[in-house]
Amino acid sequence: MDDYLVSVLSNIGVISFLALSAYLLLLTGEISFGQQAFFAIGAYAAGIATALWGWPLAAGLLLGALAAAAAAVLVGLPTLRLRGLYFAIATLAFAEAVRILLELFHYQAMVDGEPVGPTGADGFRGIRYIFESDVSPFQFMLVIWAILAATLVGFFLLGRSRLGVVLRMIGEDRVLAALQGVAVARCKVLAAALAGAVAGLGGGLFAHMTTYIEPRMFDIMLGVHALAYGIIGGLGTALGPLLGVLIDIGLLESVRWFAAYRMIVFGGLVALLLIVRPRGLLDEKAVHYIRQAGKKIVRTAAARLSISDRTTG
Amino acid sequence: MIDFAQNTLDGVMAGSSYALLALGFTLIFGVMRRLNLSFGPSIMVGAYLGTFLYVQYGAPSLVVALVAVAGAALAGIYVERLCFAPMAAGAGVASMVSSFAIWMQLEQAAILILPRHTYAFPPLSTAAPLALGPLLVRPDHLIVLACTAVLTAAISVLIYRTRYGLGLRAIINDTVAAHLVGVDVKKSLIVAFALASAIGGVAGYLVLAVDQQVTPMFGMWATIKGLIAMMIGGLGSIPGAVVGGLVLGIVEMHSQWHFGPQIRDLVAYGLLFACLVLRPGGLFGAPPAGETMIEK
Amino acid sequence: MIVHRSVRLFTAAAIAVLIGASPAGAQTRAKADIACKPTEKSLQYDCTIRLLDARTGEPLSGVDIMVGADMPSMPMAHNVRPVRATAGQALGTYAAKIELEMYGEWMLRLDLSGRLRDRVLKTLHFESNEVRDGRSGRSSPRPGH
Numbered sequence: 001m002d003d004y005l006v007s008v009l010s011n012i013g014v015i016s017f018l019a020l021s022a023y024l025l026l027l028t029g030e031i032s033f034g035q036q037a038f039f040a041i042g043a044y045a046a047g048i049a050t051a052l053w054g055w056p057l058a059a060g061l062l063l064g065a066l067a068a069a070a071a072a073v074l075v076g077l078p079t080l081r082l083r084g085l086y087f088a089i090a091t092l093a094f095a096e097a098v099r100i101l102l103e104l105f106h107y108q109a110m111v112d113g114e115p116v117g118p119t120g121a122d123g124f125r126g127i128r129y130i131f132e133s134d135v136s137p138f139q140f141m142l143v144i145w146a147i148l149a150a151t152l153v154g155f156f157l158l159g160r161s162r163l164g165v166v167l168r169m170i171g172e173d174r175v176l177a178a179l180q181g182v183a184v185a186r187c188k189v190l191a192a193a194l195a196g197a198v199a200g201l202g203g204g205l206f207a208h209m210t211t212y213i214e215p216r217m218f219d220i221m222l223g224v225h226a227l228a229y230g231i232i233g234g235l236g237t238a239l240g241p242l243l244g245v246l247i248d249i250g251l252l253e254s255v256r257w258f259a260a261y262r263m264i265v266f267g268g269l270v271a272l273l274l275i276v277r278p279r280g281l282l283d284e285k286a287v288h289y290i291r292q293a294g295k296k297i298v299r300t301a302a303a304r305l306s307i308s309d310r311t312t313g
Numbered sequence: 314m315i316d317f318a319q320n321t322l323d324g325v326m327a328g329s330s331y332a333l334l335a336l337g338f339t340l341i342f343g344v345m346r347r348l349n350l351s352f353g354p355s356i357m358v359g360a361y362l363g364t365f366l367y368v369q370y371g372a373p374s375l376v377v378a379l380v381a382v383a384g385a386a387l388a389g390i391y392v393e394r395l396c397f398a399p400m401a402a403g404a405g406v407a408s409m410v411s412s413f414a415i416w417m418q419l420e421q422a423a424i425l426i427l428p429r430h431t432y433a434f435p436p437l438s439t440a441a442p443l444a445l446g447p448l449l450v451r452p453d454h455l456i457v458l459a460c461t462a463v464l465t466a467a468i469s470v471l472i473y474r475t476r477y478g479l480g481l482r483a484i485i486n487d488t489v490a491a492h493l494v495g496v497d498v499k500k501s502l503i504v505a506f507a508l509a510s511a512i513g514g515v516a517g518y519l520v521l522a523v524d525q526q527v528t529p530m531f532g533m534w535a536t537i538k539g540l541i542a543m544m545i546g547g548l549g550s551i552p553g554a555v556v557g558g559l560v561l562g563i564v565e566m567h568s569q570w571h572f573g574p575q576i577r578d579l580v581a582y583g584l585l586f587a588c589l590v591l592r593p594g595g596l597f598g599a600p601p602a603g604e605t606m607i608e609k
Numbered sequence: 610m611i612v613h614r615s616v617r618l619f620t621a622a623a624i625a626v627l628i629g630a631s632p633a634g635a636q637t638r639a640k641a642d643i644a645c646k647p648t649e650k651s652l653q654y655d656c657t658i659r660l661l662d663a664r665t666g667e668p669l670s671g672v673d674i675m676v677g678a679d680m681p682s683m684p685m686a687h688n689v690r691p692v693r694a695t696a697g698q699a700l701g702t703y704a705a706k707i708e709l710e711m712y713g714e715w716m717l718r719l720d721l722s723g724r725l726r727d728r729v730l731k732t733l734h735f736e737s738n739e740v741r742d743g744r745s746g747r748s749s750p751r752p753g754h
Contacts, residue, residue: 003675003720004690031406058627078590084405085348086593089544093586100579114638114663121575131726135626146623211728216681220537224350224413231410261425267418268395271411275399278407428651429737430713529713 017202068200123214328562389510668701
């Protein structure tokens with residue numbers, strides 16, 4: 001596979017985690033401008049674990065996800081009461097504060113006779129796991145997509161579980177949900193923790209993919225993009241955010257020839273799309289139709305099979 | 314002590330441009346109940362058009378200022394037509410994401426006009442600082458302060474003393490009822506958007522003229538500062554916007570003087586977070602009773 | 610079934626990477642001096658690279674270098690299609706012509722393969738008439754305030 005294609009596919013995979021993280025909160029009716037903070041926390045924690053402490057990648061990624069989830073609970077508790085724009089701006093304030101704290105964060109250790117570790121605004125270089133363990137970019141892409149596939153399976157299982165239904169219910173009307181006996185506060189903190197963990201996992205993968213990270217990478221632009229992916233791709237299914245990422249990175253990469261105008265074209269197209277489909281391409285209705293169509297195909301196929309069984313039998 | 318006074322004074326000066334940004338922001342939010350992320354980039358488009366005339370043809374300051382304000386207003390109308398007018402009630406999130414997409418678009422357009430990273434911007438006044446007892450005041454800062462005071466007063470009069478303002482307040486109260494009693498809702502909203510963006514354009518012009526340079530980061534900067542000042546003061550409140558801007562300016566100036574620019578930004582975001590958690594309505598707004606951007 | 614087998618292979622590869630083979634020990638690490646200058650064409654730059662062994666300081670020749678660039682402010686969107694650097698006459702020197710999407714700060718990324726695998730990074734500030742060392746620090750939206 002072409003190196004460039006590998007890097008684009010890896011990028012798409014990694015940023016999908018962030019998009020899924022924002023999507024999970026959108027389901028509960030909350031807009032977060034701050035998921036990039038958990039992505040950053042995951043990236044730093046996982047990078048420190050493998051590069052400075054010599055942990056294996058899986059342990060590093062796990063630590064990143066846990067650290068991000070813990071941070072998400074810490075922010076989730078005081079912001080529980082906030083809704084809509086207030087919640088969105090509070091998460092933005094938190095994420096920017098995290099970015100600045102990372103600019104002040106210094107932690108170095110000697111590895112192979114060279115200092116390695118985060119050095120404030122200059123970033124964190126030398127996350128050399130893929131070089132030291134001789135993992136090729138293609139292999140690492142497989143890792144990213146394997147974990148993404150597992151995460152998506154998790155999302156589908158969540159969607160079918162009681163918790164998934166409850167989260168959507170809170171998103172629709174949290175007062176009604178509370179009246180139905182749902183422990184709204186607990187569910188929201190749980191959703192925040194899950195979303196934080198997903199972002200943290202993606203961050204860990206990102207750090208090891210690029211081998212260097214710096215606080216500037218995790219600014220508000222990244223967060224708003226992640227949020228936009230879900231809404232462009234559609235809120236009806238966990239594949240929506242992925243579609244959004246695919247449209248943004250994939251399509252933009254393939255139309256390089258008008259590079260200078262692509263944001264003008266793309267921005268306009270997104271605005272027009274949202275007029276027609278305010279809940280994205282794969283919104284609840286579209287997902288319902290696709291499911292119905294799928295069932296119909298299965299049903300007619302089954303009917304045909306049984307007819308042919310009867311005629312032959 | 315003199316340092317403290319000087320920092321506070323500088324903070325008021327910086328804060329007055331924040332207040333102006335928050336004023337434009339809050340006008341849009343107050344009327345639409347939706348967040349316009351393209352607010353800063355609209356201002357940037359105007360500023361870039363003005364800078365283009367200045368860099369290419371040496372246009373005088375007055376022309377640059379007029380073009381900056383008019384450009385921002387036109388960009389604001391464009392955003393309203395594309396991102397806000399066509400969206401149904403209940404699609405507040407779509408409006409916000411749409412305005413973000415247009416942010417990307419406007420920023421790229423501005424960069425196409427002026428591709429370099431930094432351009433010179435015509436200064437407001439190059440006169441020497443005035444001595445106010447032991448304190449120093451820059452004349453251009455005084456102009457900014459005066460503009461903020463005049464514009465705030467003018468907007469207050471417009472909203473609370475004119476027929477147009479009455480109509481706007483009726484729309485805020487109940488759009489359908491306002492329509493039924495004969496308010497031209499569509500036109501009122503376009504005018505409100507243009508007006509808010511024009512105020513932003515004035516703020517943008519003043520800030521850049523004080524700095525004497527413009528970079529592509531300006532759009533984002535204006536959105537963020539306006540947003541913080543608006544949220545601290547209270548959504549949709551005119552006095553809130555002014556106080557929020559001044560508080561932000563003063564706090565920033567003190568923390569910058571003591572701890573440098575990174576801690577300054579950290580303190581600003583910390584203040585914002587604390588305000589939201591402890592007093593979600595802001596200093597002046599009413600506490601949000603079921604207030605939400607995703608209207609049902 | 611083929612699908613089954615590929616899924617199994619896929620999972621096995623992923624698990625192998627995640628658990629991690631033992632590090633191959635201390636390898637050669639590279640460092641590089643990179644200098645770029647604008648060409649006649651706007652947004653196109655000629656870059657010369659001097660590749661050195663980070664420990665011994667000896668020039669490293671015969672390495673396959675792909676030169677890419679990212680904007681630190683938007684890590685995954687604006688990335689330039691990497692170009693292959695060609696070896697120069699002097700030992701350890703290489704040249705590459707890169708084309709960026711806009712002016713401003715870019716992180717140049719040299720991906721080395723062949724003789725050794727490594728990645729060397731360098732932040733540079735690209736303008737229409739000059740290229741200067743990037744301030745790898747924070748980029749305040751507005752200097753001065």
